Amino acid sequence: MRVSAIASGTMSDPTAPGPLAATAALMADPARARMLAAMMGGEALTAGELARIAGVVPATASGHLSRLVEGGLVAVHAQGRHRYHRLASEEVAAVLETLGGLSARLAPRPWKHGDAAREARLCWNHLAGRLGVALHERLTNGTGWLTPVPGGWTASDEGRTRLAATGVDLDRAMAAPRFACDCMDWSERRAHLAGGLGREIATAWLDRGWLRRLPGDGDRDVLARRRVALTPAGRRGLREGLGLDAA
Amino acid sequence: MRVSAIASGTMSDPTAPGPLAATAALMADPARARMLAAMMGGEALTAGELARIAGVVPATASGHLSRLVEGGLVAVHAQGRHRYHRLASEEVAAVLETLGGLSARLAPRPWKHGDAAREARLCWNHLAGRLGVALHERLTNGTGWLTPVPGGWTASDEGRTRLAATGVDLDRAMAAPRFACDCMDWSERRAHLAGGLGREIATAWLDRGWLRRLPGDGDRDVLARRRVALTPAGRRGLREGLGLDAA
DNA sequence: GCTATGCTTCGGCGGCGGCCGAAGCATCAT
DNA sequence: ATGATGCTTCGGCCGCCGCCGAAGCATAGC
Incomplete structure (x- = not known):
């Protein structure tokens, strides 16, 4: 009978750590969490930068990074005497994003960051703030350029035209596993745009100089590293192309 | 200037644990992870059951559960001399699901569980295995009763008719935040159906006796607790209603 | 009342793991 | 070659936290 099959030795040791706990443990250390959060900016960072971000000496950071790489969360790329680290996959970023969103909502603590990073920043690879x-x-809302579908959004013809006119590569956006979906904003507590479209919007507008990255406070502040600002050209472009008046 | 504003005291302590690490830490302990996995079955479990599932004495389990409740991952409901625990929200379940999926894919270890639980089981609230x-x-594939949209699936007219005929409440399914999306299966390494539709299918088929819950091995095995089996009526219903021949 | 059961709190033990400084390699610069 | 820089490995310290047994409350049943 079936039950005896389960009770027999074929079942896994119920006291085994389990993969979930192991992966969660990698994210559970404050220093490692700061490193991972920093890498959510999308750029590859050197071990030294990550050490300063995490607030530990290089020796400690090196150990942490080894474990993250070993655990498959981080990919490393050696170049000269630097070793560049980035998140291993978009899936890792997605998990961090959802986990971070949940954590932020669970922790009722008021958001301590100053307003600077709330204005505009990159969240993984798309625009937030x-x-x-x-x-x-x-x-x-109102324009209907994006219309809801079960798991996210799809673009209307008018929306496609408008977005393409701002330089967004819609074909590349469609090629992503998700075209457009919501990503909860930690600071605003409202949704912003993620998915392939979010990524293409951010890259396109950075490319054409509508957005520029702002220098952060050294590399201590995770959010500050990802700050961006709308340039005058961008402000004009958004008003004329999308009818969006960015205050 | 902006940078000085960030450098000033308004920014949060960069050495603070951070909510993400705190939440991850709650999932990072093997015993707690087993408890959370057990609660993904959807039912509320008593502290004693969870202690046995986790393989620890009640005293230890009590401590773990306190921390999970304190951390907002688990809701508790006292009834008589029992205390029933369940996941605090669907969002928690979603995070566990994605984190579990990532972990399973990262850990290349072969799946140790016997075939019993792989046949059919409930994953959170939908059908897996x-x-x-x-x-x-x-x-x-083939029928086109579900057609892909950016973030998941939508149902064709034919699909709606077919599913409704099996007792699925499509209106309730549409009311969910996600109608239908993929959920990676830990054992099969292939996608099964999650979202509102997945939930409604499972509840409807359990209601009409097409599926029945199987008794697990006491409550030690997390997966076994969620095992279900197709009844003869269900087998017939699936073949006649959906043309699905469940071997 | 008394006892049994479910659960929690308390105290103490032990180990995992994060931290650092020092030393060792590797790479780049002069 | 010589030194400087980036990074890793090693060794030792220390604290957190998970574990258990025992005792303390609460509820249910007699």
Whole structure:
């Protein structure tokens, strides 16, 4: 009978750590969590930078990074005497994003960061902060350029035209596993745009000089590293192309 | 200037644990992870049951559960001299699901569980295992009863009719935050159906006796607790209603 | 009342693991 | 070659936390 088959030796040791716990443990250390959060900016960072971000000496950071690489969360790329680290996959970024969102909502602590990083920043590879929320609002409510589908959003013809005119590569956006979906914003507590479209919007606007990265405070502040600002050209482009008046 | 504002005291302590690490730490302990996995079955479990599942004495389990409740991952409901625990929200379940999926893919270790739990089981609130994968296959490939949209799946008219005929409440399924999306199967390494539709399918088929819960091995085996089996009526219903021949 | 059961709190033990400084390699610069 | 820089490995310290047994409450049943 079936039950005896389960009770027999074929079942896994119930006291085994389990893969979930192992992966969670990698994220559970404050220093490692700061490193991972920093890598959510999308760029590859050197071990030294990550050590400073995490607030530990290089020796400690090296150990942490080894474990993250070993655990498959981080990919490393040696170049000269530097070793560049980045998240291993978009899936890792997605897990960190959802886990971070849940954690932020669970922790009722008021958001301590100053307003600077709330204005506009990159979240993984797409636009977040007040600007990201305003864009989401503009594209979905009222204009109908994005219309809801079960798991996210799809673009109307008018929306495609408008977005393409701002330099966004819609074909590449469609090729992503998800075209457009919501990503909860830690600071605004409202949704902004993620998925392939979010990524293409951010890269396109950075490329054409509508957005520029702002220098952070050294590399201590995780959020500051990802800060971006709308340039005058970008402000004009958003008003004329999307009818979005970024205050 | 902006940078000085960040350098000033308004920024959070960069050495603070951070909510992400704190939440991850709650999932990082093997015993707690087993408890959380057990609660993914959807039912509320008593502290004693969870202690046995986790393989620790009640005293230890009590401590773990306190921390999970304190951390907002688990909700507790006292009734008589029992205390029933369940996951605090669907969002928690979603995070566990994605984190578990990532972990399973990262850990290349072969799946140790016997075949029993692989046949058919409930994953959170929807159908998984071989039956879940077969159903997913049937609904998407060939029939086109589910058609892909950016973030998941939508149902064709034919698909709605077919599913409604099996007792699925499509209105309730549509009301969910996600109608239908993929959930990676730990044992099969292939997608099965999650979202509102997945939930409604499982509840409907359990209600009409097409599926029945199987008794697990006491409550030691997490997967066994969630095992279900197709009844003869269910086998017939699936073949006649959906053209799905569940071997 | 008393006893049994479910659960929690308390105290103490032990180990995992994070931290650092020092030393060892590797790479780049002069 | 010689030194400087980036990074890793090694060794030792220390604290956190998971584990258990025992005792303390609460509820249910007699």
